[in-house]
Amino acid sequence: ETGVTQTPRHLVMGMTNKKSLKCEQHLGHNAMYWYKQSAKKPLELMFVYSLEERVENNSVPSRFSPECPNSSHLFLHLHTLQPEDSALYLCASSLTNNEQFFGPGTRLTVL
Amino acid sequence: AQKITQTQPGMFVQEKEAVTLDCTYDTSDPSYGLFWYKQPSSGEMIFLIYQGSYDQQNATEGRYSLNFQKARKSANLVISASQLGDSAMYFCAMRLNYGGSQGNLIFGKGTKLSVKP
Numbered sequence: 001e002t003g004v005t006q007t008p009r010h011l012v013m014g015m016t017n018k019k020s021l022k023c024e025q026h027l028g029h030n031a032m033y034w035y036k037q038s039a040k041k042p043l044e045l046m047f048v049y050s051l052e053e054r055v056e057n058n059s060v061p062s063r064f065s066p067e068c069p070n071s072s073h074l075f076l077h078l079h080t081l082q083p084e085d086s087a088l089y090l091c092a093s094s095l096t097n098n099e100q101f102f103g104p105g106t107r108l109t110v111l
Numbered sequence: 112a113q114k115i116t117q118t119q120p121g122m123f124v125q126e127k128e129a130v131t132l133d134c135t136y137d138t139s140d141p142s143y144g145l146f147w148y149k150q151p152s153s154g155e156m157i158f159l160i161y162q163g164s165y166d167q168q169n170a171t172e173g174r175y176s177l178n179f180q181k182a183r184k185s186a187n188l189v190i191s192a193s194q195l196g197d198s199a200m201y202f203c204a205m206r207l208n209y210g211g212s213q214g215n216l217i218f219g220k221g222t223k224l225s226v227k228p
Contacts, residue, residue: 033215042115043202043218045131056215099146100216102156 003027004103006091011052012109013081022078022105023091031096032074034066037088037105050096081110113138118185122224123192131146131178132188132222134203136144145186146216147177149201159201162186184216193226202222 004025013019024031034046048056049068065077074091086109086111092100114137124130136145139202158206162170163178178187190197200223204216 016200023186040220042220043216048215070185090154090156092156099161100160101158102148 004091004093004101006089006103006106009107010107010109012059013078014111015081015082015083017078019078021041021078021089021091021108023074023076023093023103025072025074025101025103026094027093027101029093029095030071031094032071032075033092033094033100034076035055035090035092037090039087039101043090051061059087063105077107081108083110112206113205113217115205116218117203117219117222118130119222120220122222123210124190124224124226126195126226126228127192128203129189129191130192130193130224132201132203132224134186134188134201136184136186136205136220138184138205138207139208142227144208145179146185146206147175147186148202148204149186149197150202150221152199158186165202195226195228198224198226 007022031050033048035046036044049065051069063079067075087107088107090105091097091103094100116135120129144163145162149157149159160170160172160175160177162179169179175191200221202221203219206216
């Protein structure tokens with residue numbers, strides 16, 4: 001298996017649920033990213049991990065909690081989300097300061 | 112503030128013809144990189160082409176070329192000989208090479224390209 005993979009591809013959850021998104025890369029990259037893509041808005045960078053340390057947190061609400069246990073895996077833990085959090089969540093990885101490679105995304109719907 | 116502007120929400124092109132997708136950027140930093148990504152309906156962002164701010168020549172990758180005009184701060188994507196499979200959203204992005212947001216990408220709103228048979 002190569003590239004950047006994300007699971008699940010689709011997720012429907014209620015506002016009181018707790019769920020996690022998973023991202024995995026097998027490219028030997030040392031940086032990983034979470035983006036949110038809402039309808040009619042540019043991609044918004046949420047979190048950046050470089051060498052497994054969080055280096056960027058763009059004022060994301062605390063109901064989103066990232067975790068990077070190693071350089072190949074990245075999680076986004078979701079808790080008490082709002083309907084406006086419904087979006088496509090994209091994971092990407094890169095070698096520092098090189099082009100980012102994206103996964104297929106998780107399409108999240110919050111009811 | 113750094114910003115990417117894509118003024119064309121949607122574009123149509125006839126199969127086998129060339130098309131130019133516009134992108135302008137705003138930054139005061141001297142060192143940056145410009146990227147184009149393609150996003151089919153499946154959702155995955157596919158890297159197409161890269162241009163560094165100090166590169167003397169325009170980048171080319173197969174049917175993709177980047178028309179880089181530094182003084183105008185534009186980085187238009189040219190797709191030659193359009194194919195039906197080129198129908199997708201296209202995003203222009205900029206990466207700064209210095210400062211606290213080093214390495215992070217700033218995206219435009221995208222252009223939806225539709226190729227007509």
